[in-house]
Amino acid sequence: MIPHIESGVHGFDELGNFKGGGGIPENTVTLIYGPPKTGKSIFSYQFAYHGLIIEEPCLYMLIDYTMKDLKQNMMEFGFNMERYLENDNFHVINAVTTNREDLMVDSEVYRYSSVKNPIDIMVKVGEGASLVHKKNPRFRAVIDSLTTLLLYNENMLIVRILKAYIMRIKAAGGTVIITYTEGSTDSNKETMIKSMVDNIIRLDGEYLTIEAMKGMGKRRAPYNITDKGMVVGKGIL
Amino acid sequence: MxxxxxxxxxxxxxxxxxxxxxxxxxxxxxxxxxxxxxxxxxxxxxxxxxxxxxxxxxxxxxxxxxxxxxxxxxxxxxxxxxxxxxxxxxxxxxxxxxxxxxxxxxxxxxxxxxxxxxxxxxxxxxxxxxxxxxxxxxxxxxxxxxxxxxxxxxxxxxxxxxxxxxxxxxxxxxxxxxxxxxxxxxxxxxxxxxxxxxxxxxxxxxxxxxxxxxxxxxxxxxxxxxxxYIPKILVTGPHNAGKSTFVKAISKKSVSVDRKALGKFKTTIAMDIGHMEYKGFVADVFGTPGQERFDLILDVLAKEAVGAFILVDSTLPETFARAKEMISKCKAEAIPKIIVANKTDLPGALTTEKIREIMKLGSDIPIVPASAREKIGINEAMDAFLALLYRD
Amino acid sequence: MRLCVESGVPGFDDLGYSDLGCGIPENTVTLIYGPPKTGKSIFSHQFAYHGLLNGESCLCILTDYGINELKQNMMGFGWFLETQIQNDMFYVIDAISRLTGDVFPDSNTYKLTSLNDPADMMVKVGIGTRFVLKRSDDFRSVFDSLTTSLAFNPDKLVIRFYRAYMHRLKEARGTAIVNYTEGVASDVVENAIKSVSDNIIRLDGEYLTIERMGGLKNIKAPYRITDKGVTVEKE
The missing domain is CATH 3.40.50.300 (P-loop containing nucleotide triphosphate hydrolases)
Known part of the structure; x- marks a missing residue:
């Protein structure tokens, strides 16, 4: 009943075992959380890159690393970003560096903002969402990661802004991945963040746990990070 | 300045x-x-x-x-x-x-x-x-x-x-x-x-x-x-409960838009219109016809009313059922209302407790004994009405 | 006069007879709380939809998602609202869609307000109760949820609003469900929310517990979320 989109993560889409094919429910928000260095960003790279291959544009919020790092990180798994930056399907909101450091031209599809100015980020999200939507109403969006935004700003403000972000992207038809390092805000706000998303996936380094996903029950499966990216094994109920 | x-x-x-x-x-x-x-x-x-x-x-x-x-x-x-x-x-x-x-x-x-x-x-x-x-x-x-x-x-x-x-x-x-x-x-x-x-x-x-x-x-x-806006107050109740007299009693001025009907009593067939000014509360008062064939007028008036006086004749329990019917008919269910137990000075008048019992009314609806003719209980009725309206 | 209303949640009304019969006591406010993603919203949708099928109008306050997402989610379970909306039986106060930045026109039964303007939300609740009461003498209300309100307002103000909402609903003799995500506010606030509510039901993902409801106390039963929504099973 609920349409799904392919996650791009090997083995993940088989976990759900849906009649109409697995994946991530379209037009929902998925929180990927867990301890540091467990592959959360890698999940979002695969999600974004797979979308680009099948011509679903992506609105990517760059927060933890520079564009140069992103390209390098993705290259490690053989994902070549250049052509998607050229064909304007990869939209970036760069909240990490200025254009002098980054060498990318500030353009319609490549916007600079600042991690310390979440309001400005939101303005660019609003513009970006409508632009991407025009290209393809089926699009993807990534925030990698919420952690750094929380670090630099009043946490409740970020919770509110996240709500606004979710409302905007969903209204535009997008499907969202948000990464978050557990414990980076107090437990009240962490619970609040979980309540705002539709799907919750936890990565602990060994297992991937689908704690909640629209239309299905809990799932758990081992995973590895290989040179192809994250590979998820057979699911355990 | x-x-x-x-x-x-x-x-x-x-x-x-x-x-x-x-x-x-x-x-x-x-x-x-x-x-x-x-x-x-x-x-x-x-x-x-x-x-x-x-x-x-x-x-x-x-x-x-x-x-x-x-x-x-x-x-x-x-x-x-x-x-x-x-x-x-x-x-x-x-x-x-x-x-x-x-x-x-x-x-x-x-x-x-x-x-x-x-x-x-x-x-x-x-x-x-x-x-x-x-x-x-x-x-x-x-x-x-x-x-x-x-x-x-x-x-x-x-x-x-x-x-x-x-x-x-x-x-x-x-x-x-x-x-x-x-x-x-x-x-x-x-x-x-x-x-x-x-x-x-x-x-x-x-x-x-x-x-x-x-x-x-x-x-x-x-x-x-x-x-x-000047609110409308409804005065209603069964035939011959004393509505016209009551409208006159609470109004500074009033007119009866009526004509003599056949029969023993002088009956309101159009309506009584008055203007009430009491303790700072200003309202137009409409006394509605009691007979069933005028229920439509009641309906129209009730839509614009902010409150109602329901008059009953304390000596005639057989008319209480009609009074209850009028309460629901005129949508008075959804506006503040008080019951005026009229003709309380006449022999055979029931007490307010008895009236409440017969009419099966909750304690949230005040019942005030009065005689519109003798000007008894008029101020009490208006006070009870304002208390209800202002929720004091 | 009825004393209880049917919840619309399969198995729930059989959990036990309270002092008032089975189902949810009429003219009360029931708090449904629990961790995120345990089916609280779905429960409240079932409650609303069941009432609509019985000819009871519904006043729905949305703070977590807008009207479109509500329709989408309910459609996923085969619960269609279009007829009820056309018949003016379903009244929505949408406190969140303004955040999308788009403009939605108000209609007879659809009012926009803002989460950070509880006074205006309350005005819309006032107009809404009047509207739904005109449509049917028995009506239901769903408030989904207190959670997001707590991100946009001081805790105290949320509780003040909740009390005012309860008062308004009970004056109008409606029966309401209010959702809240356990753990988003401090213990003090959480306890205040619980103590204000008439009935308390907790959903933890596996078990549904009636912590308090019309004389019932601590009744626990397993539940699942199926294509029929929340379904309470026999122990």
């Missing part, structure tokens, strides 16, 4: 309007909006060529401009011409870009920023929307202190401050302190029975005039703003 409030009826209550440098608090019961009062005063003053500002912590400036448009008031033009500006204490908190001459990103800035705003509009007007939201951010003590400081500052600057306040479940003491912090208090009340069916405002206190204790019923229209 006194300036018009531009709210109909309010200027009468306030002896001409609002003197410069004073503060007015609109205190609204939850469920009734009072920001329209603030916006209407501001708009009126802008049209007179004065300057003003809006402090908002509940709506973004863009949506306030939109609201003004719906009322037919052009705020945008006044902003462009620098007659009015915003102190935007809302946008930042919900993650939108701030707009306006001043903006607030932290509640600790509010006091000083609003003082700057007051300073910018000498002899003008500032609207503070919303004071109650401020309370839970700043705490009671700091809110009171802030208001005092603003009011002092506004007085020196001859700026009028209009506070919009929602009376949530605060401690009584705090409400009293808030009320005594301002020069003038206007209560915005609801008239309700299960649901809100009407709203009225009343000047409770004012430092420059003695309040009249009169309540003005209003509705809000777009475009237009606050509009006063």
């Amino acid at each position: 006194i300036k018009k409030s531009h709210i109909p009826k309010l200027d009468d209550f306030l002896d001409g309007g609002i003197p410069e440098g004073t503060s007015v608090l609109f205190c609204a019961y939850p469920g009734i909006g009072s920001e329209t009062f603030g916006y209407q005063i501001l708009n009126g003053r802008l049209q007179e060529g004065d300057k003003g500002f809006i402090f908002t912590n509940v709506a973004e400036p863009s949506s306030i401009i939109y609201e003004f448009n719906k009322y037919g008031w052009d705020l945008e033009k006044n902003i462009d011409e620098e007659n009015v500006f915003f102190v935007d204490g809302s946008s930042y908190f919900i993650g939108s870009p701030v707009m306006g001459k001043y903006s607030i990103e932290n509640y600790s800035q509010i006091k000083e920023v609003v003082k700057k705003a007051i300073n910018d509009v000498p002899s003008g007007v500032g609207v503070i929307n919303n004071l109650s939201t401020l309370v839970d951010y700043l705490g009671v003590e700091e809110t009171l202190e802030t208001i005092h400081e603003w009011n002092e500052f506004a007085k020196l600057n001859k700026t009028v401050l209009i506070y919009i306040f929602t009376k949530w479940d605060y401690e009584e003491q705090f409400i009293d302190e808030i009320k005594s912090s301002v020069d003038c208090l206007v209560n915005v009340n609801t008239i309700e029975d299960r649901v809100i069916i009407g709203q009225g405002f009343m000047v409770v206190s004012s430092s420059w005039t003695t309040p009249s204790n009169e309540m003005a019923l209003f509705f809000i229209i777009q475009p237009g703003g606050v509009r006063i």
Whole structure:
């Protein structure tokens, strides 16, 4: 009943075992959380890159690393970003560096903002969402990661802004991945963040746990990070 | 110097309007909006060529401009011409870009920023929307202190401050302190029975005039703003319960639009219309026909009524069923109503307890014994009615 | 006069007879709380939809998602609202969609308000109760949820609003469900929310517990979320 989109993560889409094919429910928000260095960003790279291959544009919020790092990180798994930056399907909101450091031209599809100015980020999200939507109403969006935004700003403000972000992207038809390092805000706000998303996936380094996903029950499966990216094994109920 | 409030009826209550440098608090019961009062005063003053500002912590400036448009008031033009500006204490908190001459990103800035705003509009007007939201951010003590400081500052600057306040479940003491912090208090009340069916405002206190204790019923229209209306009161009940006499008894003046019908009694076949003015409450009174063939008229009238007197003949229990039927027929179910047990002076009149028992009425509906002919119990009936209306 | 209303949640009404019969006591406010993603919203949708099928109008306050998402989610379970909306039986106060930045026109039964303007929300609740009561003498209300309100307002103000909402609903003799995500506010606030509510039901993902409801106390039963929504099973 609920349409799904392919996650791009090997083995993940088989976990759900849906009649109409697995994946991530379209037009929902998925929180990927867990301890540091467990592959959360890698999940979002695969999600974004797979979308680009099948011509679903992506609105990517760059927060933890520079564009140069992103390209390098993705290259490690053989994902070549250049052509998607050229064909304007990869939209970036760069909240990490200025254009002098980054060498990318500030353009319609490549916007600079600042991690310390979440309001400005939101303005660019609003513009970006409508632009991407025009290209393809089926699009993807990534925030990698919420952690750094929380670090630099009043946490409740970020919770509110996240709500606004979710409302905007969903209204535009997008499907969202948000990464978050557990414990980076107090437990009240962490619970609040979980309540705002539709799907919750936890990565602990060994297992991937689908704690909640629209239309299905809990799932758990081992995973590895290989040179192809994250590979998820057979699911355990 | 006194300036018009531009709210109909309010200027009468306030002896001409609002003197410069004073503060007015609109205190609204939850469920009734009072920001329209603030916006209407501001708009009126802008049209007179004065300057003003809006402090908002509940709506973004863009949506306030939109609201003004719906009322037919052009705020945008006044902003462009620098007659009015915003102190935007809302946008930042919900993650939108701030707009306006001043903006607030932290509640600790509010006091000083609003003082700057007051300073910018000498002899003008500032609207503070919303004071109650401020309370839970700043705490009671700091809110009171802030208001005092603003009011002092506004007085020196001859700026009028209009506070919009929602009376949530605060401690009584705090409400009293808030009320005594301002020069003038206007209560915005609801008239309700299960649901809100009407709203009225009343000047409770004012430092420059003695309040009249009169309540003005209003509705809000777009475009237009606050509009006063004279409420309709229904007097109904079974045939020959004494409705015409009762209408005459509670009215300063009344007319009977009737003609003599056949039969023993003089019967209302059109209706009795009166005008009631009692303890500041003004209403048009409609005595409706009792016979079933006029139920349609009852229906029409009941839609605009804010309350009803249901008359029964205390000596005729056999008519009570009809009275009950009329209560539900005239939708009096959903308006405040009291039962007037008429003809209580006649032999065989039942007690109010007995009447309540026979009619199976809940204790929430008052029953007042009266004799419309002998003018007994008329004031008591009106007092009970007003108590019900104002929910004292 | 009825004393209880049917919840619309399969298995729930059989959990036990309270002092008032089975189902949810009429003219009360029931708090449904629990961790995120345990089916609280779905429960409240079932409650609303069941009432609509019985000809009871519904006053719905949305703070977590807008009207479109509500329709989408309910459609996922085969619960269609269009007829009820056309018949003016379903009244929505949408406190969140303004955040999308788009403009939605108000209609007879659809009012926009803002989360950070509880006074205006309450005005819309006032108009809404009047409207739904005209449509049917028995009506239901769903408030989904207190959670997001707590991100946009001081805790105290949320509780004040909740009390005012309860008062308004009970005056109008409606029956309401209010959702809240356990753990988003401090213990003090959480306890205040619980103590204000008439009935309390907790959903933890596996078990549904009636902590308090019309004389019932601590009744626990397993539940699942199926294509029929929340389904309470026999122990």
